[in-house]
Structure formats: C-alpha cells, structure tokens
Amino acid sequence: MRQLRLLLLPLLLLLPQCTPSGDNGEEALGEVHDVCGLHGSIQSPGYPGPYPDQALHTWHISVPSGYRARLQFAHFDLETSVKCQYDYVKVSAGNESLDNFCGQESMDGEHVPGNQLIVASGNSINVTLRTDFSNEERFTGFKAYFTAVDINECVEGDAGGNEQACQHNCYNYPGGFHCSCRYGYQLDQDDRTCTVECSGQEFTERRGEVTSPEYPRPYPRALQCKFTLRLEEGYLLTLNFRDTFDVEIHPEIKTCPYDSLTIRSGGRQWGPLCGRSLPDPIETKSSVAEIVFTSDKSGDNTGWRIHYTSEGIACPGVNALGNGYFEPKQLTYRFKDAIVFSCDTGYKLIQGENGKEADSLRMTCLNNGTWDRMPPTCKIVDCGFPPLIVHGYTDPFFPTTTYKEKVTFECSDAYRFTTPTDGVFTCNESGHWTNPLDREKIPTCEPVCGEPKHPIEQVARIVGGYPARSGNFPWQALIRKFSHRGGLQGGGSLINDRWIITAAHVVEDFLPHEIFITLGALNQKLPNSKGSTETRTVDKRIMHPGYKPNETFFDNDIALLRLAGDPVSMTDTVRPICLPKVTEGRVAPVLVPHHVGFVSGWGHTKAQIGSTTSQVLKYVELPIVEDNICMETNHDKSVQYYTHNTIVTGNMFCAGYPQGGKDACQGDSGGPFTIVVEGKFWYLMGLVSWGISCAKADQYGVYTRVDKYLDWLHSEMAKNK
Known part of the structure; x- marks a missing residue:
C-alpha cells in the first residue's frame, strides 16, 4: 500500500x-x-x-x-x-x-x-x-x-490586461505562452519585456560573425556591449568588417565621444572606431579578442558587422625522409596538422628522440608552433646473422644481413636437408630469413643414408669374403659385450645418428649399459686406429615384442639400440644405411630372387670347428633365394643347441649359393644384408639371423626381413627420442 x-x-x-x-x-x-x-x-x-x-x-x-x-x-x-x-x-x-x-x-x-x-x-x-x-x-x-x-495570448493579450503579451516574440502553447527577445536583448524578470544586455557573450567557434544589436537596423541606445572571441590556444584570429560600418561620430572630436567600437587582442588595441568608413582587416596574432561597443542616449545609426576567421599557428617545414615518405604533403603545416611517416619496404622507422623502432609514427603541430616530437629516420631492416644449423653452415660464412640480401644454407658433407629446398634464404621486410618453400623455417640437416664416401670397387667371389676398405660400409657397427675391448658379440647397422639396428638374439642376454658399439672400424682388434672410429655405450635396448626364441625360433629377430650421449657426427667412415621406403603403401626396394646383396662383418671366415673371427671387416656378395627353396632347405631342421627344429616364417628370407662357399657365419649375427640401387644407393634389406651351417652346399643363411618391421621401427624411434 x-x-x-x-x-x-x-x-x-x-x-x-x-x-x-x-x-x-x-x-x-x-x-x-x-x-x-x-x-x-x-x-x-x-x-x-x-x-x-x-x-x-x-x-x-x-x-x-x-x-x-x-x-x-x-x-x-x-x-x-x-x-x-x-x-x-x-x-x-x-x-x-x-x-x-x-x-x-x-x-x-x-x-x-x-x-x-x-x-x-x-x-x-x-x-x-x-x-x-x-x-x-x-x-x-x-x-x-x-x-x-x-487562450491564444499572443493574439488576445495576456490575463493581466496587456494588449501585447510579449514585447518582441510570442509563442502560444496550450495553457500558456512564452516570450523571447531578438538578438542582443534579454528577457526581463516579468517574462515579457525585452531589455538590452550585450555583455558577457563569448564566441568559441573557429569562424563566425559578431554584429551590433539589431544590425542592420539601428542599434539601441545606452549600450554597454562586450563580446569575447576565445578560441583554443594555437589559433590566430583575423577580423574582417563586412557590408557597412555606421557608428555615430562627433563632427569635431575624433576620439569618438558619442558611440565607439574598440577591439583589444594580444596586448594591442584598435580604436576607438566610429564614423562610416569600413575599417581595415585586423590580424590579431592571438587566440583571444575583446570587442567593446558603447552608445549614448541619442542617434540612429545602423552599427557594424564583423566576420572573424582563424588559422593555426605555423610549425617549421619538414625535410624529405630518406628511404621513406610522409603524408600529407603541404606547403605549410599549422596547429593540429599531423604528419604520418612511413618507410619504404625493407626499412624501419627509428624515433628521433629515443632511437627506438616503430611501425609508424605521427608528428603533430602544437599550439606553440613546434612539433610534438623529432622527425624520424628510416633504417634498413637487418635480419641479423642467420641461425647456425647443426651439421651445416652458411655461404658466405659472414653474410650481409640487411633487407634483400641472400644467404645459402648448406649441409656438411655426409648430411642433407630433411625437406626439399635450395637452401637460399632472403632477408625480408619484416626482419626474417625466408625461403619460398620453407618460408621462415630454417632448414635442418640429417645424415645422408646409403651413400658411402668410398663404395666398393670389387665384388668378392672368394670363400670367406673380401676385406673391406675404409668407408666401404660406413654403417657397419661392431657390437661387443662389457667393454670396447670385450668379446665380439655380433654386428649391427647405423640407421640414423642415434639408433643401431641388430638381431634380437645378439643382445638379448645383456643390459643396455653392458653393450658397447664401435662405428667406423675396419680392424676389430684396433678399433681406434687412425682416429676414424667412435665407440659408444647404449642407454636403451628395445627388443621386438614378438621375439620369443623358445616358442617361435628366430621369428621377429630384430632389436633397436639407442646410443648414449650426443647424436653421432657423420664422417667418411661413419654414415647410416637407408631403410626401405614406403610410398603410397608400396615398399621400395623389394627383395627379388637371384638379385644379389652384400653381407659384411667380422664373423668366422670358415665353418670348421676351431676357426676364429676375422680381424678385419669383410664382405661377401650373396644372391637372394626363392622363398620355396628357402623353406625346403631350412624348415624343420635340427640345429645344435636348440631343443626344437627350425621354423621359417614370412618375416625371413634366405640368401646364398646352392654350391655353398660363401656365407655369413658366427660373429656376423645382426649385421646388414644390403642391396645397391642404381649403382649408388644402398638399402638395408635384412639382418643376419641364423643358419644350419656356414657356406655349405644347399644350406642358405637366413635373414630377418627389415621391410616387415618398418612401422615398428619408426614408431619406436619416435616414441624414444
């Protein structure tokens, strides 16, 4: 409520x-x-x-x-x-x-x-x-x-009996009326009478007009008018008299004792003015002007009309900007005018007052006739020295690094770019090195695989193989147990700068830290000869989960070893072998019966009991055997030290000669079976796995097929970087 x-x-x-x-x-x-x-x-x-x-x-x-x-x-x-x-x-x-x-x-x-x-x-x-x-x-x-x-008071008069409700202007509305006065007059307290009050008026617009009251009709008597023109500081007023000028003048006294117009501005005074001659324009050099107009109690003169304008105070001219420009271009810049500076493509604005870079810069004319800041300069964009790439360099080594300059990234010997690129990068306008293909991504280098610096020149056709020369098989890894001088355990292959691939049975009985890998060696007894070898320990061993020798014999006989420490640096004697590639679901190269491959290692050169391993790295050329022959000769046979007969699976292949004489043997296990494509590109197709005997007629060596494990290999290496 x-x-x-x-x-x-x-x-x-x-x-x-x-x-x-x-x-x-x-x-x-x-x-x-x-x-x-x-x-x-x-x-x-x-x-x-x-x-x-x-x-x-x-x-x-x-x-x-x-x-x-x-x-x-x-x-x-x-x-x-x-x-x-x-x-x-x-x-x-x-x-x-x-x-x-x-x-x-x-x-x-x-x-x-x-x-x-x-x-x-x-x-x-x-x-x-x-x-x-x-x-x-x-x-x-x-x-x-x-x-x-x-009641329409404007027609009938007001309720007080006045015939004229308003002295000047009357506006009727329902229930009443409103009075107003002409310019120069003010409404009296009775709300109907108009009185002259022309002081205290202030004009703030940049241009306009001021007139005597009632102009061009005669101005009222007994006036005490004061008009003020007050603009924002920084604008300069100019007064122009327009049309007619008629202010009562004394016939003898020239100091205008009757009526007068006086203008004061910036410490100067014009007038008193009277008479009928149009005064000259007045340039005040100031943003404020006072107009005083007085009249006595007599006279019938029409007064005056002043049109005033203003313009900003001028600022100093601006010099041309080297390697840049500014807008707008004008002969004169005045208060509040602004200039926007920009540099040509490939240049950056440098602020004059602090030397800092800016994308754009605006300079404004102030009310005291000065600029609010110093003009800038344009400095050529500098991309700085290109980043160093691992296993690579730039040409030139100390390049010029400014806009449009070029630098060529190159990979060191035994390395190549990971993505197709010409390696030519240009310093762009934003200060980055760019390439049309790579954009701003600096290329990276990876080891070149399957391209030995010194490929073999002679094919071995003698029993026991042929001694390899330095750099023939730069991917060959020597696997020892317990120390770099420990006993030969088998072979392996370097497939990139961190990983060794070998047969699982070679390393199944050892922990990672018990395995030592030597790369670049020819003589297993002198692994560090001529400083061309490198020995590493292993920090991770990854056995294929399907390797179960007591159940499936040597099926899935494959393992990965991650080298401890920094990535391996490639040399003439240390380089990785290529794995087969998968393109649109197809593997290349493929195993083709009768095509020859190469097996390398330090294994036994003779099958006789009591023979020893080879002191130097040897290699042998062996043809690939048809799967059916491989199965007939090696499947379900008795093998010494194994409790069950052999098993040949689709993850294996055979290589060798029907008459025997050349083969891999003990000590070569885990080593590579490689083929060469187009006479110069080498691929790892198999790992030495097992055999009934060594180099006997109708007894072929059995190898783990690497192409069957490509997905597993790439997945494990990616997960265990």
Missing part, C-alpha cells in the same frame, strides 16, 4: 492546478460543489430522476490557468415559469451573469440553453440550480459538460 501511495504522488502532481472561484452571494447559502479539471460534467441532484424541491446548489467549475472555461448542456428539463421565477439555472463568471435558464424550450418569458456553447472570459464558470417549494410535474433537471479551451 505504501508503494501505491508513492506512485500516486507524482501522478497527482501532474494534474492541472485549478483555483476555486470563491464567489459569494446567495449561492453560498446552499450546497457548493467545487469541480476542477481540463474537462468533466455536472448534473442536477437525482439526475436522471426528478430534482428535489427547495434546492439550492452551486457548482464552481475551474479549469487550469491559461484556459477558458466552456460549458454545454446535454440535457435540460426544468419547471416552466415566466422569467424563470420558480425553478432556474443561472450561469455566471465572477460577478458577470452569463445567462438564466428554465423550462423545456425557449419561448416568451423563459429560455433554455439548447446546444449553445457558453464560454467564460477566464478559467472559471459557476452554475447555480434553485428550485421552489413544489412541482406539479416531475422534471428531470440537467446534465452539462465543461471543457478547458486554450
């Missing part, structure tokens, strides 16, 4: 404010009804039934100030009498009687309102009903409607 009261309060304040008429007289003796509003209705007591006898009722109807009250009867039915002596309705406004009504229709001696509009001169109207002591008939009385009608 409290909320409702709070909401109703502002609504009540918006209702029209009416003042009861306060009329006295005989009507005050009866019942008085005060009615207020913009419109409404009144009716006789008992309406639409009969009104009572001996009744006296008065309705004081008020509408808001600024309106006239208007009344119209919608129904009228009173007792008929000559001159309305019995029952009547009297309509009045203040002390003025507007009309008397009675009866049902107008006739001699009585008068009814009909559709007549009864309009009061003011905002109130009174209606009085008086009845006598008896009525022979039943009369129903009256019902009337009242309405507020707007």
Whole structure:
C-alpha cells in the first residue's frame, strides 16, 4: 500500500492546478460543489430522476490557468415559469451573469440553453440550480459538460490586461505562452519585456560573425556591449568588417565621444572606431579578442558587422625522409596538422628522440608552433646473422644481413636437408630469413643414408669374403659385450645418428649399459686406429615384442639400440644405411630372387670347428633365394643347441649359393644384408639371423626381413627420442 501511495504522488502532481472561484452571494447559502479539471460534467441532484424541491446548489467549475472555461448542456428539463421565477439555472463568471435558464424550450418569458456553447472570459464558470417549494410535474433537471479551451495570448493579450503579451516574440502553447527577445536583448524578470544586455557573450567557434544589436537596423541606445572571441590556444584570429560600418561620430572630436567600437587582442588595441568608413582587416596574432561597443542616449545609426576567421599557428617545414615518405604533403603545416611517416619496404622507422623502432609514427603541430616530437629516420631492416644449423653452415660464412640480401644454407658433407629446398634464404621486410618453400623455417640437416664416401670397387667371389676398405660400409657397427675391448658379440647397422639396428638374439642376454658399439672400424682388434672410429655405450635396448626364441625360433629377430650421449657426427667412415621406403603403401626396394646383396662383418671366415673371427671387416656378395627353396632347405631342421627344429616364417628370407662357399657365419649375427640401387644407393634389406651351417652346399643363411618391421621401427624411434 505504501508503494501505491508513492506512485500516486507524482501522478497527482501532474494534474492541472485549478483555483476555486470563491464567489459569494446567495449561492453560498446552499450546497457548493467545487469541480476542477481540463474537462468533466455536472448534473442536477437525482439526475436522471426528478430534482428535489427547495434546492439550492452551486457548482464552481475551474479549469487550469491559461484556459477558458466552456460549458454545454446535454440535457435540460426544468419547471416552466415566466422569467424563470420558480425553478432556474443561472450561469455566471465572477460577478458577470452569463445567462438564466428554465423550462423545456425557449419561448416568451423563459429560455433554455439548447446546444449553445457558453464560454467564460477566464478559467472559471459557476452554475447555480434553485428550485421552489413544489412541482406539479416531475422534471428531470440537467446534465452539462465543461471543457478547458486554450487562450491564444499572443493574439488576445495576456490575463493581466496587456494588449501585447510579449514585447518582441510570442509563442502560444496550450495553457500558456512564452516570450523571447531578438538578438542582443534579454528577457526581463516579468517574462515579457525585452531589455538590452550585450555583455558577457563569448564566441568559441573557429569562424563566425559578431554584429551590433539589431544590425542592420539601428542599434539601441545606452549600450554597454562586450563580446569575447576565445578560441583554443594555437589559433590566430583575423577580423574582417563586412557590408557597412555606421557608428555615430562627433563632427569635431575624433576620439569618438558619442558611440565607439574598440577591439583589444594580444596586448594591442584598435580604436576607438566610429564614423562610416569600413575599417581595415585586423590580424590579431592571438587566440583571444575583446570587442567593446558603447552608445549614448541619442542617434540612429545602423552599427557594424564583423566576420572573424582563424588559422593555426605555423610549425617549421619538414625535410624529405630518406628511404621513406610522409603524408600529407603541404606547403605549410599549422596547429593540429599531423604528419604520418612511413618507410619504404625493407626499412624501419627509428624515433628521433629515443632511437627506438616503430611501425609508424605521427608528428603533430602544437599550439606553440613546434612539433610534438623529432622527425624520424628510416633504417634498413637487418635480419641479423642467420641461425647456425647443426651439421651445416652458411655461404658466405659472414653474410650481409640487411633487407634483400641472400644467404645459402648448406649441409656438411655426409648430411642433407630433411625437406626439399635450395637452401637460399632472403632477408625480408619484416626482419626474417625466408625461403619460398620453407618460408621462415630454417632448414635442418640429417645424415645422408646409403651413400658411402668410398663404395666398393670389387665384388668378392672368394670363400670367406673380401676385406673391406675404409668407408666401404660406413654403417657397419661392431657390437661387443662389457667393454670396447670385450668379446665380439655380433654386428649391427647405423640407421640414423642415434639408433643401431641388430638381431634380437645378439643382445638379448645383456643390459643396455653392458653393450658397447664401435662405428667406423675396419680392424676389430684396433678399433681406434687412425682416429676414424667412435665407440659408444647404449642407454636403451628395445627388443621386438614378438621375439620369443623358445616358442617361435628366430621369428621377429630384430632389436633397436639407442646410443648414449650426443647424436653421432657423420664422417667418411661413419654414415647410416637407408631403410626401405614406403610410398603410397608400396615398399621400395623389394627383395627379388637371384638379385644379389652384400653381407659384411667380422664373423668366422670358415665353418670348421676351431676357426676364429676375422680381424678385419669383410664382405661377401650373396644372391637372394626363392622363398620355396628357402623353406625346403631350412624348415624343420635340427640345429645344435636348440631343443626344437627350425621354423621359417614370412618375416625371413634366405640368401646364398646352392654350391655353398660363401656365407655369413658366427660373429656376423645382426649385421646388414644390403642391396645397391642404381649403382649408388644402398638399402638395408635384412639382418643376419641364423643358419644350419656356414657356406655349405644347399644350406642358405637366413635373414630377418627389415621391410616387415618398418612401422615398428619408426614408431619406436619416435616414441624414444
């Protein structure tokens, strides 16, 4: 309920404010009804039934100030009498009687309102009903409607009796009116009279006009005008007199004692000015000007009109920017003008005040005629020295590193780029070395695989193989147990700068730290001769999960060894062998029966009991054997030291000669079976795994097929970087 009261309060304040008429007289003796509003209705007591006898009722109807009250009867039915002596309705406004009504229709001696509009001169109207002591008939009385009608004070004058509601300009609105004055005048406290007050006016626009009051009509007398032009500091005012100049002048005294115009600005004064000659333009050299105009109590002169303009204070000119430009280009730069500097492609803006780089720079003319900052310079973009690449270099070694200069990345001998690229990078405009193919990615180098620096020149066709020369088989790994001088355990192959591949049975009985790998060796007894070898330990051994010799014989006889320490650096004697490649689901190269491959190692050169391993690395050429022959000759045979017979699976292949004489043997296990493609690209196709014997007729060596394990190899190396 409290909320409702709070909401109703502002609504009540918006209702029209009416003042009861306060009329006295005989009507005050009866019942008085005060009615207020913009419109409404009144009716006789008992309406639409009969009104009572001996009744006296008065309705004081008020509408808001600024309106006239208007009344119209919608129904009228009173007792008929000559001159309305019995029952009547009297309509009045203040002390003025507007009309008397009675009866049902107008006739001699009585008068009814009909559709007549009864309009009061003011905002109130009174209606009085008086009845006598008896009525022979039943009369129903009256019902009337009242309405507020707007007064046009601008035409009729105001309620105070003034014929002219406003001295200058009048604006009527419902319920009232508003006055305003012409330029140079102010509305007085009576809200209708205009007085001259022309001091204190301030102009802040950059251009405009100031005139004497009423210009070009005669200006008022007894003026004390003061106009101020006040612009933002940094703009300079110029005043131009336009059209006519007419200020009362004394016929003899030239100091303008009657009327005068004086202009003050920047510590200087122009005037007093008077007469009829148009003054010269005034360049103030200031952002503020004061215009003082006075007139005496006589004269009939038309005054003056000043058109003022402004322009910003000028800043010093700007010199051309080497290797750059600025916009806009103008003969003169003034206050608030701004210049945006940019450099040509390949150059960077250097701020004059602190030497820092900026993408763009804006220089603005200040209000004191100076620039807000120093002009910049343009410096050529410098990409800096290109990053060093591992196992590579740049040509030239100390290149010029500025915009558009080029540098060529090269891989060291025994290395190549990991992705196709010409290695030529250009310094671009953003300060980065870029290549059309690599964009901003600096190339990386990886070891060249399968390309020995010194490939073999002679094929071995003698029993026991042929001694290899330095660099013939740079991927060959010598695997020893317990130390770099430990016993020969087998062979392996370097397939990149971190990994050795070998047969699982070679390393199955040793922990990683017990395995030693020598690379680049020819003589197993002198592994460090001529400084061309490198011996590493192993920090991770990964056996193929399917290698279970007690269940599946030598199936899945393959393992990976991760070299400890830094990646291996490639030399003429240490380089990896290529694994077969998979392109669109097809492996290349493939094993083809009768095609020859090469087996290398330090294994036994004779199959006789008591033979020893080879002191030097040897190699032998062996043809690939058809799968069916491999199966017939090697499957389900008895092998010394094994409790079950041999098993030949699809993960194996055979190589050798039917007549025997050349073969891998003990000590060669895990070593590579390689083939050469196109006479120069070498691929690892097999690992020496097992055989019934060595180099015997109809007994072929069995090798693990590397192409069957490519997915496993790449996955394990990726997971164990």
